[in-house]
Amino acid sequence: MRIYISVDMEGVTGLVDVDDVQPGGRDYERGRLMMAQDVNAAIRGAVAAGATEITVNDAHGPMRNLLSESLHPAARLIRGKPKQMGMLEGLAPEHDAVICVGYHSRAGALGVLSHSFMGHEIEDMWLDGRPVGEIGLAHATAAASGVPVAVLTGDDCACAEMTEWDASVTTVAVKYARDRFTADLRPSEEARGEIEKAVAASLSKPPKAPVVAAVPSTLTVRWQSASVASTLLGIPGVTSADTRTAQAQGTVPNLYRLFGVWMRVAASLTNQPPYC
Incomplete structure (x- = not known):
């Protein structure tokens, strides 16, 4: 079983502010370690479910946040930019499932660190007339490539956005938005335990490949x-x-x-x- 993991940062356990997720921020070094711990929980779950190949794509900002030495040894890391497919670099039809770790809600939502790709430079996005952000566009791109999204982790707003887009995707809320830069945080070990458990359970019966109409x-x-x-x-x-x-x-x-x-x-x- 081949698993692809796309890792963003705003939806990672414990992170709420720009200083947590941007290089040079006073808490960024802590934030990148928290990011590694969330993705390692997902990797452990995938391994427990029988994954034989795991690809992790660092999908946040400079895409150089994850340190290879901090990653679980069962996974390979795609790091750096530019990437032609950005947050989905390396995703191939041969993958059996996608896991989205640390994702956030789209621009205009009152979720933790909500935005769509470029801060406030992008006000709104639509795919076939449907409001979309990073979550929906990643899901639609994976589906069009024949690969289902199995699990998404982030705050409760990100989870709700994923459920609205596709209710079959398992979601794990690691924090609960109080405002755009404020959250009620789950204890770190509890959140990561839930990530590991959800990934293992979801991949124990891999989701079916999506059927997508071949229309523009x-x-x-x-x-x-x-x-x-x-x-x-x-x-x-x-x-x-x-x-x-x-x-x-x-x-x-x-x-x-x-x-x-x-x-x-x-x-x-x-x-x-x-x-x-």
């Missing part, structure tokens, strides 16, 4: 800056819905990769802090 999808992104939307029109296939909204059609994996290009364009045009 539409990804729509509303940016804070009209300059970003205008510049993206120089990319073939990109159209505008209004002065701040860009969209494109294609298969979901191709849209996911294209969106990564959009973010690199946006980053070159703006200098916005990640959470404000």
Whole structure:
């Protein structure tokens, strides 16, 4: 059984603030250790369920948060950037299941460290008219690749967002949002024990490969800056819905990769802090 784990940071046990998750923050070094401990709990669960190959993708920010020496020896680590598929780099149809660790809710939700990919530079996103953030887009891309999402961990808002997108996915709430930078935290050992248990139970009967209709999808992104939307029109296939909204059609994996290009364009045009 081949398992793919995508690890973000905002939804990790115990973390609530920018200083916990951004390099240079006063608690970042502690945060990256907490990140490793959550993913190691997921790896232990996968091993217990019989996983023979585990790939972990560091999916947060600079994508250099996890230290290889801090990772469970049963897993291989994809670290660094750029990555053509970003948070899903290395995911292949041969994988049996995806586990999303440390994920967070989309922009506009009152979840811990909520945003969609780029802080407040991205105001809203839709996939085929459905509001989407990192959770929904990762799920849709995995599904279109023929790989089911089995487990997601994060705060209660992230878990609710995943359940709204696909109720068959097992979720583990490691904290409960009180506000965007405030949470009621589960004890660390309790949360990680729950992650390990949920992954082992979910993978003991691997979810069925999703059936996805072979029709083009539409990804729509509303940016804070009209300059970003205008510049993206120089990319073939990109159209505008209004002065701040860009969209494109294609298969979901191709849209996911294209969106990564959009973010690199946006980053070159703006200098916005990640959470404000």
